[in-house]
Amino acid sequence: MSQLLLLSPKDPFHQPTPEERHKILSQIARNALSIRAIDDEIQKLMRQRRELENQTALCTSVLAPVRRLSFDVLASIFHQYVHSYEGDPWIVAHVARSWRISALALPTLWSGIHVQLDPAVLTAATATTAPTQTHRR
Numbered sequence: 610m611s612q613l614l615l616l617s618p619k620d621p622f623h624q625p626t627p628e629e630r631h632k633i634l635s636q637i638a639r640n641a642l643s644i645r646a647i648d649d650e651i652q653k654l655m656r657q658r659r660e661l662e663n664q665t666a667l668c669t670s671v672l673a674p675v676r677r678l679s680f681d682v683l684a685s686i687f688h689q690y691v692h693s694y695e696g697d698p699w700i701v702a703h704v705a706r707s708w709r710i711s712a713l714a715l716p717t718l719w720s721g722i723h724v725q726l727d728p729a730v731l732t733a734a735t736a737t738t739a740p741t742q743t744h745r746r
Contacts, residue, residue, distance in 0.1 A: 680714075684711065687712055687715060698719055
């Protein structure tokens with residue numbers, strides 16, 4: 610750490626000499642360089658931290674209990690979700706790569722289509738498209 614130049618506390622109106630002014634300006638320049646070097650080091654450490662956090666997250670996900678489920682167990686869970694609860698197979702297919710591979714390998718998940726319509730919209734649509742009947746006497 611470089612030595613800090615202090616002005617005389619006895620005279621608050623002291624005007625620095627040209628030599629003192631040069632030393633003060635040099636000190637300011639050295640401080641600015643040191644600050645930039647510290648900022649660069651902080652950025653480097655932050656990148657290292659993010660990399661370590663990403664590696665930790667990956668390692669943690671590899672150890673997750675759900676990864677130990679066999680294809681048969683996943684298939685049973687997916688069938689229960691899709692067929693018993695009228696779930697969307699695309700939801701399970703978007704959870705993880707292994708789930709997508711498993712879901713796409715199960716044709717029975719994709720054998721039906723569940724469409725849920727709002728009764729008010731259905732009634733309005735039917736009323737406007739239904740043919741009108743005229744009775745002649």
